[in-house]
Amino acid sequence: MENTSHIQQKVFLALAAWVTTVAIAGYLGLFANIPANGIALLVILSLTTLIVLYYRNPALKTYINNLPPRQLITFHLWRIVAGFVFLYYGSQNLLPERFVLNAGYGDLAVGFLVPIILLGKPSIRKYIAFHLFGQLDFILAVGTGLTFTVLQVPLMENIATFPIVLIPLFGVPLTGASSIMAIDALLKQRRQLASH
Numbered sequence: 165m166e167n168t169s170h171i172q173q174k175v176f177l178a179l180a181a182w183v184t185t186v187a188i189a190g191y192l193g194l195f196a197n198i199p200a201n202g203i204a205l206l207v208i209l210s211l212t213t214l215i216v217l218y219y220r221n222p223a224l225k226t227y228i229n230n231l232p233p234r235q236l237i238t239f240h241l242w243r244i245v246a247g248f249v250f251l252y253y254g255s256q257n258l259l260p261e262r263f264v265l266n267a268g269y270g271d272l273a274v275g276f277l278v279p280i281i282l283l284g285k286p287s288i289r290k291y292i293a294f295h296l297f298g299q300l301d302f303i304l305a306v307g308t309g310l311t312f313t314v315l316q317v318p319l320m321e322n323i324a325t326f327p328i329v330l331i332p333l334f335g336v337p338l339t340g341a342s343s344i345m346a347i348d349a350l351l352k353q354r355r356q357l358a359s360h
Contacts (some may be wrong), residue, residue, distance in 0.1 A: 244275030
C-alpha cells in the first residue's frame with residue numbers, strides 16, 4: 165500500500181492538472197464549441213470517474229477515509245464563491261433564472277452552513293446530515309442544470325464559457341464525489357464506533 169504523502173501528492177497533481185486543463189480549454193473557448201449535451205456528458209463522466217476511482221482504488225479510499233471529517237466539510241466553503249458567481253451571471257441575464265435560483269442560493273446555503281456545523285460539538289451524525297443536505301442541493305442544482313442543458317434552454321450555453329465553466333467541469337464533479345466519499349467514510353466510522 166502506498167504511503168499517505170505519496171497518495172496526497174498524486175491527488176494534488178491530478179486535481180491541479182484537471183483544473184488547469186479545464187481553465188485553459190475554457191479560456192481558449194474550446195468548451196463553447198462543444199454541443200450542450202457534450203458538456204452535460206462531461207459533467208456526468210467526471211463525476212462517475214471520481215466515484216469509481218474512490219471505490220476501486222484501495223489506497224485512494226484509505227486516504228480519503230483518513231481525512232478529518234471537518235476538512236471534508238471545510239471544502240464546501242468554495243460553494244459560497246460558486247453561489248455568488250451564479251447570482252452574478254443571473255443578474256447579467258447570462259443564465260436562466262430558475263437555474264440561478266436553484267444553483268446560486270443552494271450553494272450559498274450549503275457554504276454558509278459550513279461554519280455553523282464546524283463551530284458546534286463534533287458529531288458524526290451532524291456531519292452526515294450536512295453532507296446529505298449538500299447532496300440534496302447538489303441534486304437539485306445539477307439536475308436543473310443538466311435538464312436545461314439537454315433541453316437547450318436559452319442562456320444555458322453560457323455555462324460553457326470561461327470562467328464559469330470551471331464550476332460544472334471541475335467544481336461540480338469534485339463536490340458531488342467528495343460528499344459521497346465523505347458520507348461513506350463517516351458511515352464506516354459510525355459502524356466502527358458502534359462495534360466497540
